[in-house]
Amino acid sequence: xxxxxxxxxxxxxxxxxxxxxxxxxxxxxxxxxxxxxxxxxxxxxxxxxxxxxxxxxxxxxxxxxxxxxxxxxxxxxxxxxxxxxxxxxxxxxxxxxxxxxxxxxxxxxxxxxxxxxxxxxxxxxxxxxxxxxxxxxxxxxxxxxxxxxxxxxxxxxxxxxxxxxxxxxxxxxxxxxxxxxxxxxxxxxxxxxxxxxxxxxxxxxxxxxxxxxxxxxxxxx
Amino acid sequence: xxxxxxxxxxxxxxxxxxxxxxxxxxxxxxxxxxxxxxxxxxxxxxxxxxxxxxxxxxxxxxxxxxxxxxxxxxxxxxxxxxxxxxxxxxxxxxxxxxxxxxxxxxxxxxxxxxxxxxxxxxxxxxxxxxxxxxxxxxxxxxxxxxxxxxxxxxxxxxxxxxxxxxxxxxxxxxxxxxxxxxxxxxxxxxxxxxxxxxxxxxxxxxxxxxxxxxxxxxxxxxxxxxxxxxxxxxxxxxxxxxxxxxxxxxxxxxxxxxxxxxxxxxxxxxxxxxxxxxxxxxxxxxxxxxxxxxxxxxxxxxxxxxxxxxxxxxxxxxxxxxxxxx
Numbered sequence: 001x002x003x004x005x006x007x008x009x010x011x012x013x014x015x016x017x018x019x020x021x022x023x024x025x026x027x028x029x030x031x032x033x034x035x036x037x038x039x040x041x042x043x044x045x046x047x048x049x050x051x052x053x054x055x056x057x058x059x060x061x062x063x064x065x066x067x068x069x070x071x072x073x074x075x076x077x078x079x080x081x082x083x084x085x086x087x088x089x090x091x092x093x094x095x096x097x098x099x100x101x102x103x104x105x106x107x108x109x110x111x112x113x114x115x116x117x118x119x120x121x122x123x124x125x126x127x128x129x130x131x132x133x134x135x136x137x138x139x140x141x142x143x144x145x146x147x148x149x150x151x152x153x154x155x156x157x158x159x160x161x162x163x164x165x166x167x168x169x170x171x172x173x174x175x176x177x178x179x180x181x182x183x184x185x186x187x188x189x190x191x192x193x194x195x196x197x198x199x200x201x202x203x204x205x206x207x208x209x210x211x212x213x214x215x216x217x218x219x220x221x
Numbered sequence: 222x223x224x225x226x227x228x229x230x231x232x233x234x235x236x237x238x239x240x241x242x243x244x245x246x247x248x249x250x251x252x253x254x255x256x257x258x259x260x261x262x263x264x265x266x267x268x269x270x271x272x273x274x275x276x277x278x279x280x281x282x283x284x285x286x287x288x289x290x291x292x293x294x295x296x297x298x299x300x301x302x303x304x305x306x307x308x309x310x311x312x313x314x315x316x317x318x319x320x321x322x323x324x325x326x327x328x329x330x331x332x333x334x335x336x337x338x339x340x341x342x343x344x345x346x347x348x349x350x351x352x353x354x355x356x357x358x359x360x361x362x363x364x365x366x367x368x369x370x371x372x373x374x375x376x377x378x379x380x381x382x383x384x385x386x387x388x389x390x391x392x393x394x395x396x397x398x399x400x401x402x403x404x405x406x407x408x409x410x411x412x413x414x415x416x417x418x419x420x421x422x423x424x425x426x427x428x429x430x431x432x433x434x435x436x437x438x439x440x441x442x443x444x445x446x447x448x449x450x451x452x453x454x455x456x457x458x459x460x461x462x463x464x465x466x467x468x469x470x471x472x473x474x475x476x477x478x479x480x481x482x483x484x485x486x487x488x489x490x491x492x493x494x495x496x497x498x499x500x501x502x503x504x505x506x507x508x509x510x511x512x513x514x515x516x517x518x519x520x521x522x523x524x525x526x527x528x529x530x531x532x533x534x535x536x537x538x539x540x541x542x543x544x545x546x547x
């Protein structure tokens with residue numbers, strides 16, 4: 001029922017496509033079945049959606065009219081799919097379980113999820129490739145055209161360097177500022193100390209003199 | 222007269238009957254040394270068909286992807302398209318296509334003309350919204366996406382780099398297998414983004430990985446460079462897998478599926494995203510909100526006035542208390 005090949009060329013507009021599918025449904029009458037399918041899908045999506053709705057603008061409730069023709073989709077999938085027993089080397093695909101739901105609005109968590117997916121997938125793939133005894137790693141002396149040109153990479157490097165420099169400069173300024181602040185305190189302390197020392201010395205001299213005088217008297221006795 | 226026509230028809234039929242006879246004897250297969258002689262019947266008297274059937278032709282991926290865009294596409298989206306071309310060695314570029322009128326037919330023709338088996342068509346509308354058509358060419362299906370959160374490879378924040386034309390590893394999150402339409406999308410993504418094995422422009426090493434992940438009902442795409450310590454080319458160093466790091470290369474984008482059609486660039490709809498709201502509607506909604514602000518103000522003013530009219534203050538009894546003092 002999915003093969004309305006006549007409509008593929010001029011069935012361009014959405015309405016036309018929709019009309020066609022309606023006709024198909026009513027004529028062959030798997031309508032009841034489809035509706036049941038659609039319902040449970042909607043409820044699935046509904047659950048998942050209610051959680052992450054918070055930051056999204058204008059995320060309305062799902063429209064009930066949405067078409068979901070599962071059988072036709074699966075049929076199409078069978079049509080285009082590669083043979084079942086195709087060698088993994090052709091596909092190079094790895095599935096990765098994300099675990100619990102990822103929060104979309106948390107950039108860091110999201111990117112981390114993607115990164116772990118990539119890392120995990122690559123590890124699995126490399127293990128597979130190693131066990132197949134295939135040459136898959138680039139040798140050190142293999143030079144070839146890269147996706148980004150050297151000029152572009154140079155730009156990136158320049159940017160990284162300037163960023164680093166900026167950070168260093170900022171740190172230096174910060175250090176200098178703190179040092180200046182502290183230097184005042186230090187100077188004040190030093191002054192105090194010096195005054196104290198002077199006083200002590202004078203005191204000690206006075207004391208010594210007194211002692212000497214007393215000592216003289218003692219000696220003179 | 223009628224007789225004559227009959228006669229001519231009959232002769233035409235004869236010709237038609239003769240024609241297939243003419244082409245029927247197939248030419249023997251050619252080899253380097255001339256025509257191959259039909260193989261002598263095997264001494265075991267085994268029928269040749271029985272020999273041929275177990276050795277079915279090995280699967281060969283001959284995918285070719287046509288990558289093109291509509292006219293008046295903005296530079297950012299154009300760069301994204303160019304990134305896709307550089308990531309897919311089995312892609313063919315084509316000039317921009319006028320986005321109005323019978324675009325489906327024209328594009329189908331174009332894909333066929335370039336002998337491609339699938340197509341990525343970037344359609345830009347209003348210089349703002351980017352739609353991506355991912356199409357399997359002759360018999361469909363086609364998926365229409367809205368593209369969000371676009372970052373091209375040009376951006377300087379993404380510091381990775383990898384060989385041009387090395388075959389990517391594809392990683393999919395497992396929630397692609399939960400629903401039929403995601404399954405279909407996964408199969409199409411695999412076919413479009415996996416570089417065919419032994420493609421003439423492909424390089425024999427694997428140094429980058431694609432991520433396709435469904436979060437919040439959207440497909441997110443990332444591309445990472447793999448950097449792993451190794452001395453040999455068929456083995457990672459001991460413990461190298463743990464030391465492996467990934468560096469993002471770009472581009473980044475996020476695909477929001479809108480519809481799946483059975484044909485290529487059209488045909489009956491198989492799936493419709495119930496959560497999809499077109500960016501036009503979103504903008505209209507925002508505008509309406511802004512418009513509502515002024516209306517609210519006016520309304521509040523009127524209400525206040527009404528309120529004041531309804532409950533007028535009674536004249537103050539102390540109003541002229543101090544009047545006589547001056």
